[in-house]
Amino acid sequence: MRIRSELIISILIISIIPLSFVVYTSYNYSQETIRASIMDNLVGATENTGQAIDNWMDVRKSDIRVISQFGMVEYIEKEELHDYLNNLENEHEGVYKEFFLLDLDGNIIFSTKNHTGNVDSQQYFIEASNGRLYVSDVYIPEVTGSPEIIIANPIKKNNTITGIMAARVGLEQLYGIIEKIEIGTLGEVFIVNNKGDIIFHENRSMILHENIKNNFAVKEVTYEKNGIAEYVNYQEETVLGSYYWLPLYRWGLIVEMNRGEAYIEVLALGRLTVAISLFAILGVILFTIVISRRITEPIESLKDGAISLVEGNFKPIPVSSKNEIGRLTEIFNQTAKELLEIRKKLEMKIDMANKDLELKNKELVIANEELKKLDMLKSDFISLVSHELRTPLSAIRTSSEFLESEENADPGVQKEMLENIIRNVDRQARLINDILDLTKIEAGRMEFRFEQVDFKHMAPLAIENIRPIAQKNHITITEDIPDKLSTISADKEKLIIVLNNLLSNALKFTPDGGTIHLSAKEYQDYIEIKVKDTGIGIEKEQLEKLFDKFYQVDSPSRRKIGGSGLGLSISSEIIKAHGSKIHVESEPGQGSTFCFRLKK
Numbered sequence: 091m092r093i094r095s096e097l098i099i100s101i102l103i104i105s106i107i108p109l110s111f112v113v114y115t116s117y118n119y120s121q122e123t124i125r126a127s128i129m130d131n132l133v134g135a136t137e138n139t140g141q142a143i144d145n146w147m148d149v150r151k152s153d154i155r156v157i158s159q160f161g162m163v164e165y166i167e168k169e170e171l172h173d174y175l176n177n178l179e180n181e182h183e184g185v186y187k188e189f190f191l192l193d194l195d196g197n198i199i200f201s202t203k204n205h206t207g208n209v210d211s212q213q214y215f216i217e218a219s220n221g222r223l224y225v226s227d228v229y230i231p232e233v234t235g236s237p238e239i240i241i242a243n244p245i246k247k248n249n250t251i252t253g254i255m256a257a258r259v260g261l262e263q264l265y266g267i268i269e270k271i272e273i274g275t276l277g278e279v280f281i282v283n284n285k286g287d288i289i290f291h292e293n294r295s296m297i298l299h300e301n302i303k304n305n306f307a308v309k310e311v312t313y314e315k316n317g318i319a320e321y322v323n324y325q326e327e328t329v330l331g332s333y334y335w336l337p338l339y340r341w342g343l344i345v346e347m348n349r350g351e352a353y354i355e356v357l358a359l360g361r362l363t364v365a366i367s368l369f370a371i372l373g374v375i376l377f378t379i380v381i382s383r384r385i386t387e388p389i390e391s392l393k394d395g396a397i398s399l400v401e402g403n404f405k406p407i408p409v410s411s412k413n414e415i416g417r418l419t420e421i422f423n424q425t426a427k428e429l430l431e432i433r434k435k436l437e438m439k440i441d442m443a444n445k446d447l448e449l450k451n452k453e454l455v456i457a458n459e460e461l462k463k464l465d466m467l468k469s470d471f472i473s474l475v476s477h478e479l480r481t482p483l484s485a486i487r488t489s490s491e492f493l494e495s496e497e498n499a500d501p502g503v504q505k506e507m508l509e510n511i512i513r514n515v516d517r518q519a520r521l522i523n524d525i526l527d528l529t530k531i532e533a534g535r536m537e538f539r540f541e542q543v544d545f546k547h548m549a550p551l552a553i554e555n556i557r558p559i560a561q562k563n564h565i566t567i568t569e570d571i572p573d574k575l576s577t578i579s580a581d582k583e584k585l586i587i588v589l590n591n592l593l594s595n596a597l598k599f600t601p602d603g604g605t606i607h608l609s610a611k612e613y614q615d616y617i618e619i620k621v622k623d624t625g626i627g628i629e630k631e632q633l634e635k636l637f638d639k640f641y642q643v644d645s646p647s648r649r650k651i652g653g654s655g656l657g658l659s660i661s662s663e664i665i666k667a668h669g670s671k672i673h674v675e676s677e678p679g680q681g682s683t684f685c686f687r688l689k690k
């Protein structure tokens with residue numbers, strides 16, 4: 091999982107769980123508090139209304155008691171009583187509907203409404219006759235259709251009941267007081283008697299027409315209990331109902347509020363809590379995202395930087411903060427810079443090593459070429475040596491067989507044959523000597539005995555060696571050696587070999603009628619010796635290889651002329667041992683000049 095996701099999840103867990111717990115607990119607590127306060131209010135309102143009913147009824151009762159004593163009602167003038175009670179009715183309009191006086195037999199002896207008749211079977215008469223004030227059940231008179239009660243009180247004289255004072259009391263005023271109670275738009279307030287009949291309701295038509303005994307609060311209140319509860323009422327609505335028993339009148343006051351409406355504040359609180367929680371959670375999420383981005387962005391940059399470093403296109407990461415990550419970024423940038431420098435150096439070294447390797451490779455190719463050449467030389471050498479050995483041998487054999495034959499006894503011819511044998515033996519000996527000399531020189535085993543050599547005296551010896559053949563071929567030999575020539579430091583015998591080689595080569599490669607010129611010239615520190623001929627010359631590209639072992643310029647015209655290809659190699663090695671070098675200048679058809687310098 092990515093750090094950012096981990097961070098977000100961790101922060102959310104450590105913030106949202108406690109947050110939710112706090113919100114949930116405080117919501118529950120507030121809900122309970124509000125609920126309790128709503129219930130308290132409802133109970134309070136019910137009790138207050140109950141007391142208001144009690145008060146109102148008390149006033150009515152005390153009115154009747156006062157009237158009952160008014161000038162001993164039986165004995166005052168009827169008209170005076172009439173006026174007094176009419177006034178009272180007017181004063182309490184709508185409350186007192188009628189006052190009437192009963193004798194002990196239940197006959198109406200006086201009525202403000204001039205009613206007559208006998209009511210001895212009425213409960214209020216019976217109860218009042220027994221000496222106490224009595225409040226009747228609610229009833230609805232046919233004439234008005236408005237609920238009323240009758241309050242009856244015995245009239246006493248010297249503790250003897252002399253009559254009954256009764257009043258019909260309209261309940262509309264009382265209802266008006268009850269209806270002031272706050273029950274919301276959906277609530278109901280009603281009063282039931284102890285049988286469960288409705289004796290007060292907003293809907294007056296229900297009064298004494300509906301019995302709601304099954305209502306929970308009605309049951310409770312008819313058991314003469316007070317209290318509050320949540321229940322499903324007679325209209326199948328869930329309500330919060332408060333009930334209050336009025337024992338004096340055997341009435342139960344019931345105030346029901348629609349549960350939803352009652353707890354509207356709780357619901358609003360719930361919504362508010364949910365909204366606040368959502369905002370808080372949203373805030374935490376946003377905060378978490380911002381914080382995680384702040385933390386992970388530099389890490390992401392570091393990761394990208396590391397990748398670009400690996401890929402080789404690193405650019406320094408901008409340092410966005412001064413905290414630990416900022417410091418880490420600085421260190422990373424520094425390290426990356428150093429690494430890049432090291433890398434650069436390494437690449438340069440590798441480059442150099444590669445170039446070196448290339449060079450070595452080229453050298454190896456050249457060496458390989460050399461080896462191939464050497465291999466070819468070896469083959470050439472074998473064929474050349476075998477040829478050079480075989481040719482004189484077959485000549486010797488032919489001459490020997492000729493001598494062996496008795497038929498060829500001519501002394502002249504025999505001498506010629508013998509000379510031929512000797513020449514070929516010499517030729518072989520020369521070749522073998524050449525090979526041995528070169529091997530010795532290359533192995534560093536050839537001994538040089540340096541001495542002061544007078545070249546002026548040495549040159550004729552070398553010329554004499556080739557003169558017979560030169561004369562035979564009409565080749566002119568000239569020399570230009572100053573009389574007073576300084577001596578040179580050289581090995582005389584080896585120097586003769588060199589001169590012989592150069593002169594015999596000049597002879598071999600100069601056609602009849604040509605010229606060979608030997609010269610020596612003195613310089614300050616050395617003497618320069620030159621052998622020049624007017625021979626066939628050598629092509630430019632062959633010049634370098636002339637001094638290689640067994641090298642012979644490969645052309646049919648030259649092949650005819652015998653040789654081992656060792657002469658110049660030996661000469662060159664000898665002159666090298668003298669601390670010098672043989673130079674050659676030549677052009678095909680223009681002759682050749684071989685020259686070397688020797689220290690005085």
Ligand code: ADP
Pocket residue numbers: 591595596597598599600623625626627628636641642643648652653654655656657658659682
């Ligand atoms: P070789 O025994 O063949 O003379 P060298 O080493 O003396 O061997 O000479 C090598 C080759 O150089 C000869 O085979 C010849 O082709 C060439 N060369 C040497 N000297 C001359 C010269 N003066 N003129 C032309 N070619 C020469």
